[in-house]
Amino acid sequence: MSDNTTTARGQERRIDAKAFLSIIRPQNCIIGGLTVVAGVAMAYRVNPVGPIPSYLFLFIFGYMTYFFVAAGGNVVNDIYDIEVDKINRPHRALPSGRMTVNQAWVYVGVLSALGVLFAWLNGTFGTLIVVFFESAGYTYAAKVKALGIAGNLMVAFSFAFGVIYGSFIYAERVEAYSIPVPSLLFFITAFMILQARETIKGAEDVEGDALRNVRTIARVYGYRAAAATQAVLNLIGVLCYFLIWQLGYASYDLAYLLLLCLGSIVIIAAAVAPITGPRNKKRLVIGSTLDKVGALIGLIAFVIISFYEIV
Numbered sequence: 001m002s003d004n005t006t007t008a009r010g011q012e013r014r015i016d017a018k019a020f021l022s023i024i025r026p027q028n029c030i031i032g033g034l035t036v037v038a039g040v041a042m043a044y045r046v047n048p049v050g051p052i053p054s055y056l057f058l059f060i061f062g063y064m065t066y067f068f069v070a071a072g073g074n075v076v077n078d079i080y081d082i083e084v085d086k087i088n089r090p091h092r093a094l095p096s097g098r099m100t101v102n103q104a105w106v107y108v109g110v111l112s113a114l115g116v117l118f119a120w121l122n123g124t125f126g127t128l129i130v131v132f133f134e135s136a137g138y139t140y141a142a143k144v145k146a147l148g149i150a151g152n153l154m155v156a157f158s159f160a161f162g163v164i165y166g167s168f169i170y171a172e173r174v175e176a177y178s179i180p181v182p183s184l185l186f187f188i189t190a191f192m193i194l195q196a197r198e199t200i201k202g203a204e205d206v207e208g209d210a211l212r213n214v215r216t217i218a219r220v221y222g223y224r225a226a227a228a229t230q231a232v233l234n235l236i237g238v239l240c241y242f243l244i245w246q247l248g249y250a251s252y253d254l255a256y257l258l259l260l261c262l263g264s265i266v267i268i269a270a271a272v273a274p275i276t277g278p279r280n281k282k283r284l285v286i287g288s289t290l291d292k293v294g295a296l297i298g299l300i301a302f303v304i305i306s307f308y309e310i311v
Contacts, residue, residue: 019093020107023078024071031296032070032159033063034303035190039166039183041306046180052310055170058122062169065118065126066162069134072111073158076138079104088205126169133158156198160190163302182249185240186302190295192237193267196230197291200274203227204284223278230287234271238264241298250305259301266294 037059044052078085078094079101086095093099112134119130136158167183202216203226218226244250245260270290277283 015103016093016098019096019098023075023093023099023104023107024111025074026071028074029067029070031299032162033066034299035160035162036062036066036166036169038186038299038303038306039163039168040170041166041303041310042163042180042183042186043167043170045306045308045310046182047174047176047178048310049174049176055173058169058173061118061121062166065115065122065130066165068111068115068118069130070158072108072115072134073138075104075108075111079108084205122169123172125172126165129165129168133161156191156194159194160187163187163190181247182244182305185244185247185249189237189240189244189298192233192240193291193295193298196233196237196270197288197295199226199230199233200270200284200288200291203274203278204281204288227274227278231271231275234267234291238267244302244305250301250308256301256304256308259297259304263294263297263301266290266297270294 040059040062082094085092116130119127163183163186167179171177199217203218203223217229270287273283273287
């Protein structure tokens with residue numbers, strides 16, 4: 001056996017724990033799981049059946065389902081993006097060589113199985129939804145992402161759908177199949193803001209996206225069109241978020257109003273930054289970062305109003 005073969009097999013067996021952690025984007029999975037928690041809480045608040053503590057495992061299993069499904073999707077995404085990431089993000093686990101593709105696929109299988117397991121613990125129909133989304137996520141990474149705009153829509157939808165999934169698994173448990181209006185409004189809010197962020201990231205990654213001919217708005221229609229599109233999407237998100245309050249689903253407590261205003265100001269700033277410099281890398285990064293921060297603030301506020309008066 002040659003020394004090269006032995007070295008290659010040794011590298012295949014090596015496990016970098018930090019790589020396995022970083023590739024799943026744990027911070028995104030942790031934050032995203034809160035959308036499911038908020039969805040369950042809002043559904044209970046609108047249609048309370050029994051004491052809220054009786055749904056403790058619904059919250060826990062729903063959260064874990066989202067975490068593992070999102071984690072698996074992130075790994076699949078990096079597998080198919082390895083060549084692009086060698087240019088755009090060479091520090092990531094796969095392009096840096098800290099994890100092999102074979103290791104990544106095994107990891108995907110484990111994460112996906114855990115996601116389905118926790119979904120099954122909450123109900124049959126919820127499990128079917130999870131299996132569908134895992135399949136859709138893999139299709140996105142393999143095929144749809146190259147379409148750019150359609151791929152961005154799927155990313156935004158996958159994250160925002162957590163609140164709908166949370167409301168659905170509660171509805172399945174109490175056999176009252178309806179999604180609360182505030183959950184729908186927050187879904188639209190999250191979808192618009194995340195789609196705006198994906199649009200900005202498309203402008204950031206034009207060079208790397210050219211390798212796979214990813215047809216983002218920035219590559220097809222130009223930087224100015226991408227900047228204008230993300231601004232409109234962000235403003236629609238802010239408007240829908242205010243509707244939750246205007247329609248009486250949120251409290252008038254000062255703490256919530258401060259979060260509402262702070263989140264809205266951050267998102268508006270995210271909308272403005274790329275417009276002032278559509279080709280300026282720094283302003284694009286500022287815009288995408290502010291979108292992420294604003295979405296987090298908005299999610300925290302929505303979790304608060306979802307649990308308001310039920311705990």
